[in-house]
Amino acid sequence: xxxxxxxxxxxxxxxxxxxxxxxxxxxxxxxxxxxxxxxxxxxxxxxxxxxxxxxxxxxxxxxxxxxxxxxxxxxxxxxxxxxxxxxxxxxxxxxxxxxxxxxxxxxxxxxxxxxxxxxxxxxxxxxxxxxxxxxxxxxxxxxxxxxxxxxxxxxxxxxxxxxxxxxxxxxxxxxxxxxxxxxxxxxxxxxxxxxxxxxxxxxxxxxxxxxxxxxxxxxxxxxxxxxxxxxxxxxxxxxxxxxxxxxxxxxxxxxxxxxxxxxxxxxxxxxxxxxxxxxxxxxxxxxxxxxxxxxxxxxxxxxxxxxxxxxxxxxxxxxxxxxxxxxxxxxxxxxxxxxxxxxxxxxxxxxxxxx
Amino acid sequence: xxxxxxxxxxxxxxxxxxxxxxxxxxxxxxxxxxxxxxxxxxxxxxxxxxxxxxxxxxxxxxxxxxxxxxxxxxxxxxxxxxxxxxxxxxxxxxxxxxxxxxxxxxxxxxxxxxxxxxxxxxxxxxxxxxxxxxxxxxxxxxxxxxxxxxxxxxxxxxxxxxxxxxxxxxxxxxxxxxxxxxxxxxxxxxxxxxxxxxxxxxxxxxxxxxxxxxxxxxxxxxxxxxxxxxxxxxxxxxxxxxxxxxxxxxxxxxxxxxxxxxxxxxxxxx
Numbered sequence: 334x335x336x337x338x339x340x341x342x343x344x345x346x347x348x349x350x351x352x353x354x355x356x357x358x359x360x361x362x363x364x365x366x367x368x369x370x371x372x373x374x375x376x377x378x379x380x381x382x383x384x385x386x387x388x389x390x391x392x393x394x395x396x397x398x399x400x401x402x403x404x405x406x407x408x409x410x411x412x413x414x415x416x417x418x419x420x421x422x423x424x425x426x427x428x429x430x431x432x433x434x435x436x437x438x439x440x441x442x443x444x445x446x447x448x449x450x451x452x453x454x455x456x457x458x459x460x461x462x463x464x465x466x467x468x469x470x471x472x473x474x475x476x477x478x479x480x481x482x483x484x485x486x487x488x489x490x491x492x493x494x495x496x497x498x499x500x501x502x503x504x505x506x507x508x509x510x511x512x513x514x515x516x517x518x519x520x521x522x523x524x525x526x527x528x529x530x531x532x533x534x535x536x537x538x539x540x541x542x543x544x545x546x547x548x549x550x551x552x553x554x555x556x557x558x559x560x561x562x563x564x565x566x567x568x569x570x571x572x573x574x575x576x577x578x579x580x581x582x583x584x585x586x587x588x589x590x591x592x593x594x595x596x597x598x599x600x601x602x603x604x605x606x607x608x609x610x611x612x613x614x615x616x617x618x619x620x621x622x623x624x625x626x627x628x629x630x631x632x633x634x635x636x637x638x639x640x641x642x643x644x645x646x647x648x649x650x651x652x653x654x655x656x657x658x659x660x661x662x663x664x665x666x667x668x669x670x671x672x673x674x675x676x677x678x679x680x681x682x683x684x685x686x687x688x
Numbered sequence: 689x690x691x692x693x694x695x696x697x698x699x700x701x702x703x704x705x706x707x708x709x710x711x712x713x714x715x716x717x718x719x720x721x722x723x724x725x726x727x728x729x730x731x732x733x734x735x736x737x738x739x740x741x742x743x744x745x746x747x748x749x750x751x752x753x754x755x756x757x758x759x760x761x762x763x764x765x766x767x768x769x770x771x772x773x774x775x776x777x778x779x780x781x782x783x784x785x786x787x788x789x790x791x792x793x794x795x796x797x798x799x800x801x802x803x804x805x806x807x808x809x810x811x812x813x814x815x816x817x818x819x820x821x822x823x824x825x826x827x828x829x830x831x832x833x834x835x836x837x838x839x840x841x842x843x844x845x846x847x848x849x850x851x852x853x854x855x856x857x858x859x860x861x862x863x864x865x866x867x868x869x870x871x872x873x874x875x876x877x878x879x880x881x882x883x884x885x886x887x888x889x890x891x892x893x894x895x896x897x898x899x900x901x902x903x904x905x906x907x908x909x910x911x912x913x914x915x916x917x918x919x920x921x922x923x924x925x926x927x928x929x930x931x932x933x934x935x936x937x938x939x940x941x942x943x944x945x946x947x948x949x950x951x952x953x954x955x956x957x958x
Contacts, residue, residue, distance in 0.1 A: 343789075343815055343827075347806075435783050557802040564794050566784040571777060574744050575850070576770030576798040621786055 354625060357618060361632040365417070368639030372413035375643045377651040378404055414540025415600055416642040416656070417635035420607055421548050422597040424634025427608030428626055429555065429590035432566050433583060434494045441594040441608035444501030448508025449478025450598040455515045455527050464537070467530075468599055475595035478504060483587065494569070497587075533604030533657030535642050540600075547596060551589045552627060558582060559623040566623075606660040607634050610668050617671050637664070696758075697722045697886045698743075698773075698854050703752035705738050711911035712738055715752070718905065718915060720854070722884035725877060727897030727918070729890075730907030731931050736890035737778060739907075740856045743888065744775040756854060770798035774852030778859050780843050782832050788842050789827040792817055795849030817848035820875045836863035844872050848879075855880070857889035861896055869893075873900045894935075894946040898922050906930050922946065 373385045380388075380401055388405045426441035434443070441447070453474025457467045486500040512531070516524055555562070561582055564572040573579045597604070611634045612626065620629045641659040648654060698720040705712045712735025720726060728736045742749050745761050754761045756772050764772075774795075795817070796810045806814075818824055821841040826834070831842060840863045847855065855876060861869040877900055880887045891897055897904055897918070904921040906914040908930050914921050927935040927946060936949040 343811065343818070431784070437784065560794075560797050560800060560802070563786075563790070564797055566786070567791070567794065568781050568783075570741075570746060571780070573746055573766065574770065574775045574777070575794060576765070576767030578766055616785060621784075622790060 350619075353619065357620060357625070357629070358632075361629055361636070364636040365632055365639075368417070368636035368643075369413055371643040372416060372639045373405055373409050375647045376404070376409065377646070380405060411539040412535055412642070413639055415538035415544075416535050416540075416639040418540045418544040418548060419535070419538070419597045419601045419604065420611075420634035420636070420638025421631040422544070422593040422600075422634075423604065423608040423638075424611035424630035425548065425551060425555075425627065426590040426593040426597070427634075428612045428623070428630045429586050429593075430608070431612055432562050432623070433586045433590065434498050435566065435568070436494070436498065437613065438609070439498070440605075441590065441597070442603060442605075443498070443505065444482050444591070445478045445505035445508055446475045446591055446594045447598045447603035448505045448512065449474035449476075449481075450595065451531060451603060452508055452511050452515070453477075454530050454602070455512060458523050458527050458530065459515055459519055461523075471599040472595055475591075475598055478508065479588075479591040479595065529655050530602045531657075532655035533602040533660070534655040535601050535638075535645075536653055538601045544596060544600065547592065548631060551593060552631060554585070554589065555627050556624065558585070559627060562586075562623040602655075602657070604638070604657045604660055606657075606664045607638055610664045611637060614668060614671050695722060696720070697724075697756065697884075698888075699755045699758075700743070701753050701755070703742065703749045703754060705735055705742050705747075706750050707735065707738050713907055713913050714911040716905075716913060716915075720886045720888065722886060723881050724903060725880055725887040725889075725901045726903045726905060727889055727891055727901035728905045728907065729892075729894060729897055729927075729930070731909045734907040734909040734930075736907060737858055740775060740858050740888070740890055743854075743856055744773060745769050746775075767798050770850070770852070772852055773854045773856060774847050774850040775856040776843055776847045776858055776860055778862065780831075780839055782839075785830050785832055787827065788823060788829050788831060788834070791831050791842050792823070792846045792849050795846035795851075798850065813851050814849045817845040820848055821845040821872070837865055837868065840864055841868060841872075848875070853885045855885065855887040855889075857887065857891075859891055860889055861891060861893055869896065894922065894927065898944050898946065919944075 370382055370385075373389075374380055374382055378401070384401070385405055388402045389410070423441050427439070430439040430441055430443060431437060433439070450471040451474070453470035453472070454467045456474075457464075457470045482497070482501050482504050485504075486497040516527060519527060561572060561577040564575045564577050565579065565582060569579050569583075572582075594608075611630050615626055615629045615633060620626050638656065638660065641663055642656045644663070645654040645656040645659045648659075696719045700716055700718040700720075703716045704714050705716075716739075718726075728739060730736055738747065741747050743754060745754075745764075745766065748762075756764075756769075761769055761773070792814055793806075793810075796806070796814065799810065800806075818827070821844055823841060823845055826838065826842070831839060834842065840860075844860065847857075857876070860872055860876075864872060873896065876887055879885060887901075889897075889901070901918055903916065904914075904918050906921050906926060908914070914926055914930075922937075922944065924935055924937050924946075934949045935946055938945050938947070
């Protein structure tokens with residue numbers, strides 16, 4: 334045969350791509366560190382980096398030095414953790430939804446989970462209940478939406494990507510109508526806090542251990558299925574012919590992605606953009622294999638949201654912006670930059686453009 | 689040993705396939721031995737693809753059972769089945785971007801564990817597939833950018849990498865230029881014959897079937913079928929009946945060629 338591939342050449346290419354992956358993940362981890370530093374140092378009170386380190390490491394320093402320690406330990410650290418967790422959950426969920434629906438435009442909210450959560454949260458605001466109820470109401474609303482879509486789309490043999498997508502979009506539209514109804518019948522005072530919630534806001538959020546346990550659990554579960562996920566991105570039948578239990582995988586994708594989204598929305602409201610754009614940024618950077626895409630999305634999503642939140646606190650300090658406003662403002666140019674520098678075709682569907 | 693006496697590799701017993709209530713094939717009995725190549729011919733909608741999907745376990749037969757190496761495929765896990773039977777789909781859908789290499793590597797999926805790295809065997813099979821389909825220049829291209837024929841070569845390479853004992857091919861010559869049609873069939877034939885595997889291909893190309901297959905299953909389109917040695921089934925009368933067109937045969941250098949006759953464009957002009 335004229336053109337033969339000899340053993341080393343394929344492996345050589347792979348080892349080159351391994352070096353690239355190491356570089357990529359090095360960069361992602363650096364971004365996470367930068368994100369944390371920014372989150373802990375920025376705000377209406379400036380605290381230099383070396384001091385933040387002291388305040389965090391020396392627990393006894395907290396008693397000694399005043400308000401600075403309390404700001405870092407009780408306000409900024411929990412908020413930074415919440416930002417990281419929310420970003421990681423949204424980006425992971427976005428990756429999973431895009432495979433589940435085999436649609437590059439899918440995001441964590443496309444199946445109406447955020448709508449359900451919003452109706453719950455806004456209901457609490459409208460009724461003037463204590464804000465502690467918002468968490469429960471939002472999570473209940475999200476779960477209700479998950480079960481509703483699941484019950485409707487999973488009936489009969491169903492479960493095709495199109496059927497699921499259509500059901501989710503319609504349920505989502507239903508929640509949207511309810512949200513608009515609540516907004517239009519509420520007083521000016523409450524509408525403001527409702528809008529803040531809808532845009533996504535981290536000012537009341539506290540990252541907790543179980544958020545990270547959830548992220549890790551989903552990550553481990555899905556990493557074990559990373560190769561089957563690669564196959565499923567090529568189509569359900571293709572995956573089934575390669576020995577993937579498609580039904581089970583779709584179910585676990587749906588449940589895990591929903592749980593992540595519900596937790597993220599409950600934690601910080603419906604922050605847009607992260608779940609849609611982060612997976613694509615990574616794919617455009619060459620991480621299309623789910624073994625890299627899943628952990629990469631968690632790291633990039635987390636660091637991205639920490640940076641956006643740091644800006645949200647400082648741009649018009651001492652006032653704070655809802656972080657959802659900034660995710661789009663930062664994300665749009667960053668995404669466009671990567672899109673136009675990338676050699677990968679933008680059209681995933683393979684439609685060729687006219688010259 | 690006489691090749692006719694080789695062990696039964698793939699057994700189809702009393703299998704009936706229906707689509708939307710319409711019978712496609714009734715009570716199909718067929719045994720494929722190692723080293724045999726079978727063509728499925730038939731008009732549009734006669735059930736070629738449905739039958740292949742049934743053989744791959746993607747849909748259940750209405751009746752009957754299918755076994756590979758004397759094991760009922762219904763009792764096998766999807767992964768265990770995919771290690772032994774592989775299917776080339778009629779068309780690949782590429783909604784999500786992936787490179788050629790990534791797509792071919794997926795063929796090794798049934799042979800891999802969740803956390804395992806690529807083994808030496810995995811690499812060997814992938815390299816062989818890449819060489820056979822002459823794709824070494826394409827490995828880092830996105831599959832969405834490829835032409836139809838190039839995409840088909842990637843799909844065939846992925847199937848070669850999967851390296852099943854029974855190859856199921858749904859229109860393998862789709863989009864391929866004539867040289868790759870021959871090349872793909874030669875490669876597959878060689879593997880089937882030298883490694884004691886088997887091949888079933890659905891095709892519209894009667895001449896490709898005549899040239900590369902030992903046996904033919906002709907679906908008549910109404911649930912009935914004819915099955916037998918290629919020369920016995922590929923006759924003018926049977927083909928004409930199945931396709932409802934007058935099909936004639938000419939022989940050239942010991943090969944039979946089939947073409948639709950009575951079909952002169954000039955004759956139809958007023």
